Amino acid sequence: MNQPVIGVLAVQGDVREHLRALESVGAKAVPVRRASELAQVQGMVLPGGESTTMDKLLRIFELQAPMRERIAGGMPVYGSCAGMILLADRIMDGQVDQQTLGGLDITVRRNAFGRQVDSFEENLPFAVLRDGEEHPYRAIFIRAPWVEAVGPSVDVLASVTTGPAAGRVVAVRQGVLLATSFHPEMTGDDRVHEYFADMVRRRAG
C-alpha cells in the first residue's frame, strides 16, 4: 500500500499545514470533522491548536468516543503540541474538566515552556528520522507542552538540549502512537511526517 489515507483532525488548529506535509510525503491527506470521515482513514494526525478548544469540540461533535475506539483498535496516531496533549493519558496544568483521548502512557505538562514570549525554535537531535544522526531537526515550540513522565513501554525520541529546560522530553513513541511538543508542519522539513507515514504504511501492511 503506497499511498496511505491519513486524516487530520479539523475541528480547530493548523490543519492545512499538516495536510500539506502529509501530501508531500506521499500520503493522501483528508480533513476529519465527523465520525463518518474518521471511518475512512488508516491513520490520524492531531494538529497544533488550542487543546481545550479541541477537547470541547471533540465531545460536542461526538468524535471523542469513535477516536478512542480507533486508538484502542490500533490505528496509528501522531499528535503535535496540542495533539500531544490529546494523546496523553495524564495531563498537568490543564483546565479543571479537560479530557484527553489518551492511549499514550505519558504525563504531559501543558504550556510547560511558558507563555508566547518564551516560545522558541531550536535544533534537536532526532536520531530515528532519515539522516537524523547527521542532520538535527529544527523544532518550533509555541506555548508548548513537555513530557513530564513516561510509562515503561514509551520510547523517548528527542529531548531539548539547551537552556533552562535542557533534558526535557519533547518527542515520544509508544507502538503506533507518536507525539511531539513542537510543530514539524511549520518548517518545510517533512521528516517527522515521513516517519509517521511509514508507521501507517507498516501498520496497514
Place this chain on the structure above:
Amino acid sequence: MTEEAQVGTARVKRGMAEMLKGGVIMDVVTAEQAKIAEDAGAVAVMALERVPADIRAQGGVSRASDPDMIDRIIAQVSIPVMAKARIGHFVEAQVLQSLGVDYVDESEVLTPADYANHIDKWEFTVPFVCGATNLGEALRRITEGAAMIRSKGEAGTGDVSNATTHMRQIRQQIRHLQNLPEDELYVAAKELQAPYELVKEVAQLGKLPVVLFTAGGIATPADAAMMMQLGAEGVFVGSGIFKSGNPAQRAEAIVKATTFYDDPDVIAKVSRGLGEAMVGINVDDVPVGHRLAERGW
C-alpha cells in the same frame, strides 16, 4: 552542533497565529468574562477595558488596559491572552509584553497615539495582530512586523457589513495579483503602497504570508460562518457576545459555527434559543468622524 534557542522569530510569532486558526477570540473586560469565554471554547481572549460598543457609547480617549486587570485575566485562564495597544503607542506595547500577554493587537478601536507611524513590531518578542481594510494596508502592517492580520470591520456596531466588505476586498485584491503577469507586479506594488517582494510573495502564494482573521460587527453564529466562507481563517468577536442576552450560550454557538462554517444544518441547530443578539447600530448611522475602521492607514 546544537545552536542556541531563539525566541521571537518570525516563524514563532506567525506560528502562534496558525495555532488559533478555525477558532474564536473573544473580547473580555473582566476575569469572570474570560472564564466564560474559555469554558465556551474560545482559543484566546482579548483583554480590554471597555468593549467597542461601550467605547462608542461613552466616548473619550480609549487606552490600553489597566495592568491589574490584565494580570487577573492571565491568572484566570490557561488559554492565550491578547491585549490592545493604541496605534503607534510602542510603550503601551512594551508594557503589555512585560505583563506576559501572548499577542498585542495594535488596534483602531483605541484612540490612536500616533497619526503618522504604526509601531515597529519587529522590535518586540511578543507577536502583533493588526487590522486592515484592504490588501495594501495589510501588507504595510506585515512590513512593520505584524504576524497576523484581521479585517477591521466596524467594531462595536453588531453590523457585519464592513467586515464583509474588507474580507471581500482583501481576497479580491489577492486574486487580482495572482492573475497579473510578473512584469506588472512592480506597478501593482506601487499602487498597493507595499514592498515589491511581499507583493510578489502574495501573488505566488495566493494568500497573505500570515494568518487572516476577521473582526468588527460579528454578532451571530451565521455572521461568523459567513466570514469563514468568505475566506477568514478565524474570528474575533468583540461586543457581540457580552452585549447579548445570553453570553455563555452565544459564545459556544459561535465557536461551533466557526468549526462547521460550511454546514448549514449545524449552523441552524446552534442558532436556536440564543436569546437577544446585541442591539447594534447600522454603520451608515455612525457619523464619518466616528468610524473606527478609518483609523490607521
